[in-house]
Amino acid sequence: MDLEYSVIENVHRNRAGQVVQIDYQFDETVVVETVTSGSTVSIAKQNREKRNRTYDATITREQYQNLVRNLKNPLSFDAFINVLRPFIMGFYSSDELERAFSTLDRDRSGSIHIDELSSFLPILNDTINGDALRDYIRKVDENFDGNMNYDEFRALVLRGIGRDIICNHL
Structure with missing residues (x-):
């Protein structure tokens, strides 16, 4: 099985440069190859099946403030965006992952x-x-302590597990 995906991110800012909305469009294609052989003939047949899923996620600063109103000790919207980006994108640049972990x-x-x-x-x-x-x-917990150190968190992001947690709900 091969997994191919693309993510488009649009960041909207106000005149002061503050992020006010973030949009993600996530397209996932799973290619499944199956090999079958006939019982009387030794000819193998290979089938390729593509399954496509598309997710759209938009969150505004105002929506976020309403969502976290009743949560205990929520992240600020800016901190939330810093964590969200590597989770959704499945990759990161420069110090994004360190900042998200921190x-x-x-x-x-x-x-x-x-x-x-x-x-x-x-x-x-x-x-x-x-x-x-x-x-x-547990999928990334190499030392079985139930927590994620930096390397385990990195694996969660790079293996797309963070994106799965989010997108399986959308």
Whole structure:
């Protein structure tokens, strides 16, 4: 199975340069190859199947403020955007990933705990719960401590797991 994806990001700013809206369009194509062979003939047949999914996500500063009103200790909108970008894009440039990790590691312990990740994800996926987050973290948790150090967080982003957490809800 091959996964191909493209992400288009549009950032809207006010006259002061402050981000007021961010839009993402995510297109995913999964190519599945199957090989079948006949029972009486030793000829292999290869099939390629493409499955396409498209996601659109838009969030404004005002929407964000309304969403986090009832959350305990939410991220600021600007901090949220700093974390969102590598999660959605699945890649990063220069210090974006370090900044996202530092933003989520609010207690400065050197790892991201479930509670810290929960300050970010419920805004985009209000159905995600602690058990589901633990399942996603287990995919990258090399030392089995239930938290994500920087390398594990990097793996979560690069393997597209962060994007899956968000896009599987859209």
